[in-house]
Structure formats: structure tokens, C-alpha cells
Amino acid sequence: MQNASFRLLLLAAVIFNPVASNAADRCRQIADQLDAELEATLNRNARERAAIADLKRPYDGLAKKLKDKEITGAEYSAESEKWSKAETCMNAENGMKEAQAHYIRQLKYIEAKCDKGPISDNAYDLRSEIKRRDNKCSVADIQTLASMKTQVNEIMADKAAKEEPETPAVKQVDASLKQSEFCNGIRAASTQASTFFKSIIGEKKSITEEGFGFPGTKMRELLQRDVYTTPIVPDLDFLSSKPSCDVTIGFNPVLVQRVPPTYGCTWSYEKISRRDLEQKADRLFNVVRGCFAEVSEAPVQVYRHSFIAEKSAQVEGGAYFGEGKPSNISIQIRKYTPAADLACAMYLSSKKEADREVCMEKHIRN
Incomplete structure (x- = not known):
């Protein structure tokens, strides 16, 4: 990210x-x-x-x-x-x-x-x-x-x-579940993005990273972020997996490297084919598109799916295929902050306090 x-x-x-x-x-x-x-x-x-x-x-x-x-x-x-x-x-x-x-x-x-x-x-x-x-x-x-x-x-x-080849992403609006409990949860999370999810942040979680052998405390310092539980855990039957959801708050002193407040969910799979995984991911994101009255595709597609919901929330994510090992589908939602993004980019060279102040608008102030 x-x-x-x-x-x-x-x-x-x-x-x-x-x-x-x-x-x-x-x-x-x-x-x-x-x-x-x-x-x-x-x-x-x-x-x-x-x-x-x-x-x-x-x-x-x-x-x-x-x-x-x-x-x-x-x-x-x-x-x-x-x-x-x-x-x-x-x-x-x-x-x-x-x-x-x-x-x-x-x-x-x-x-x-x-x-x-x-x-x-x-x-x-x-x-x-x-x-x-x-x-x-x-x-x-x-x-x-x-x-x-x-x-x-x-x-x-x-x-x-x-190895299975990656399938092309299918991007379209599926409004069939617009009034469902799932969409209610997605809309609630996206609405909370404007206030940095303050009212849906629970207890702090211990960060671990499988394969590196670092304890939670060390991983927190390495990754420069805190992760919190959240009561909003939307789910869909066709995903055949229960999601793990949380809110991430970065604290890297280097602003352009700091992770902005982000709500995210992950659906994990022990064994799944790449095609099935990517089809589930596409269906998920198309349902999410249908949860909103207005969506527009992000100008830069870094992830399999990336779009702006109602001009206020950035929604992105996709599928990670583990090649026979655990795979997952993930979605992240954060505040849409084009002006702050620009200010952060300008602060790289200007080092002006005015640019830094605007840049900080995409983060929770300390």
C-alpha cells in the first residue's frame, strides 16, 4: 500500500x-x-x-x-x-x-x-x-x-x-444487494472514512507477520502502524469464508510513507484455484460498486480494483493467489483526499509548512 x-x-x-x-x-x-x-x-x-x-x-x-x-x-x-x-x-x-x-x-x-x-x-x-x-x-x-x-x-x-495465469479483472456495477446488510456495512465504513473511522475503532491488535519471526512489538515498529479491531464485519455467502476486518493507523514520521487511516477486510482461503479466487474477488468488488449511488474508476489502477465511492471514499483491493498455499481477497477503504495527496507530493520538494499542514489532513492529527 x-x-x-x-x-x-x-x-x-x-x-x-x-x-x-x-x-x-x-x-x-x-x-x-x-x-x-x-x-x-x-x-x-x-x-x-x-x-x-x-x-x-x-x-x-x-x-x-x-x-x-x-x-x-x-x-x-x-x-x-x-x-x-x-x-x-x-x-x-x-x-x-x-x-x-x-x-x-x-x-x-x-x-x-x-x-x-x-x-x-x-x-x-x-x-x-x-x-x-x-x-x-x-x-x-x-x-x-x-x-x-x-x-x-x-x-x-x-x-x-x-502455474495458472492471472485472469483479466471484470469491472461492472452489481446493484442486486444494494439494500442488503452487507451494503449497509460497507456504506457505514465508507461514511466513517471522513472522520478517520474514529467511532468504529476497537481494541489495539498485536501485529504479527508470518515468516519473519518478529514479535508483535517489533513488527509494530518495523511496519510503523497500529491495527485496531472494528465492529463492522460485512460478509457475503458466495465468498465461502468469514472475513477478518480491522482499522489501520500509520505513524511513520516520513509523511509520504505513512499509511493513512484505512478500514480493511480480508477473506482467507487454505486451498483455492486462481480462477475461482479472482472470480470471487471481481464479484465482491462489483457488489461493492453497487452499494453506492455514484462510483468512478480511480485514475491510477495500482490494485486489481480501485474506484472512488461518492467522491468521498477510496475503495481498492483484489486477490492474492498463494500458489497452493493460503490465498486471500482483501478490500481497503479510506478517505478520498486528492488535495492532501497533492500537498504531500509537493512537500517532498518544498518542505513548506503549508504543504505539510494540508498533507496532514489525510491523517489523524496527534
Whole structure:
């Protein structure tokens, strides 16, 4: 979400301020290129994590050998430990590559003179991840690790050969459920966007991020956001999954990187085909379109679906296909703030307090 919001800010600067258009256009192009590189790296990393999870582990075979007295208890423990340490090493390497990707993206943007720096340590602490990787891999058995990496590469290649292609998004208004309880909930959430969801914010949730191994407190500082429960949990039978809904409030000191107050819901699926997932997502967003009297498609389509509801709320989201692992459909609603977006983009270069004040209108004031 942060990268998408940043591109929207730069686009606003290009459209509304001819003086800053050349520099903003150059930085927007650089940001798009770097975001594409980052996304490609993160996708590769996600595929690697999925392949590691799919590895055929030796524990059952070792247990049978131990039961049949083909190996001793000490041999069982030694072989199990070899595998466990090698797997921990691979996961640590994956986490390091994730952190490195974010670091390189920000470094290149600063080197292009589109940001003054310094490199933020709020997103991912690369040095910490390198140290963790070195510690975990220093005790791994080299042969076991090499064998595991070969298996991971084979699994990734096999999955790539069988991968389902993404289907084109279907965008149309479905007003059949306009008076339903679902639409009542969606409209209530979008109405609350103008006041930053203050009246529908519940208790603060502990933030966790599967795969990184950080406790909730550390993840909060890394992601620079707080997440709260909310009583508005709209659902649709055809989604075949109960949603998890919350309100996110960012607090990154760098305004253009701060997540604005956002209401969001996620429908998770353990096993689902890409086609089924994307069809459900399209149907969901088309029903949401039909909940409002007026909708207009967003000028920049960063997500599978992105539109403005009644000139006051930005609605966006889509489907994430996990390639055999958990997949999800997500929707986010936030206040539509084109003037504040423009001011945030201008503040990048102007550093004027007036631009900052208008930019802050898209956030809750402290």
C-alpha cells in the first residue's frame, strides 16, 4: 500500500503543478521501475518460502528406521538436527533477501536524488537480518543445506510450469444487494472514512507477520502502524469464508510513507484455484460498486480494483493467489483526499509548512 500511495502522490504533483512536473515525472518513473524490481524480488522470495514449506521432511522416515532399529536414537537425533538447522538457515537467508530488497530499493531512490535520505531503519533492519542469517547458517551442515536447496529449486521449477495465469479483472456495477446488510456495512465504513473511522475503532491488535519471526512489538515498529479491531464485519455467502476486518493507523514520521487511516477486510482461503479466487474477488468488488449511488474508476489502477465511492471514499483491493498455499481477497477503504495527496507530493520538494499542514489532513492529527 505504501508504494502505491507514493506513486499516486507523484502523479498528483505532475497533474496539478507544472513547475514541479519535470522532476516529479522523472521520480515517478524511477519509483515505478524500482517498485517493479522490488515486487519481482519479493515474488521470488515468496515462491521460495512456499517451496521450503513444501519440502518433504525426513522425520517420518527416520522415525520408522528408529522403530525398526535400523538406526540408534543418537543417529535419529543427529539427522533430525541436521535437517532442522539447514531449514532454519534457508528461512534466515530468505528473510535477509527480503530485507535487502527493501534496502536496495530505498538506496537507489536516494542515489537518483528523489529522496534526501538517510536510509530509514523503520522498514527492515538489513544488518540485523544478515547477522541472523550468519548465525543460523554457520551451524548448518553444508551437504544437507546443498541437498535442500536443490529440492527447493526443483519444487519452484515444477510450480512455475504448472502455474495458472492471472485472469483479466471484470469491472461492472452489481446493484442486486444494494439494500442488503452487507451494503449497509460497507456504506457505514465508507461514511466513517471522513472522520478517520474514529467511532468504529476497537481494541489495539498485536501485529504479527508470518515468516519473519518478529514479535508483535517489533513488527509494530518495523511496519510503523497500529491495527485496531472494528465492529463492522460485512460478509457475503458466495465468498465461502468469514472475513477478518480491522482499522489501520500509520505513524511513520516520513509523511509520504505513512499509511493513512484505512478500514480493511480480508477473506482467507487454505486451498483455492486462481480462477475461482479472482472470480470471487471481481464479484465482491462489483457488489461493492453497487452499494453506492455514484462510483468512478480511480485514475491510477495500482490494485486489481480501485474506484472512488461518492467522491468521498477510496475503495481498492483484489486477490492474492498463494500458489497452493493460503490465498486471500482483501478490500481497503479510506478517505478520498486528492488535495492532501497533492500537498504531500509537493512537500517532498518544498518542505513548506503549508504543504505539510494540508498533507496532514489525510491523517489523524496527534
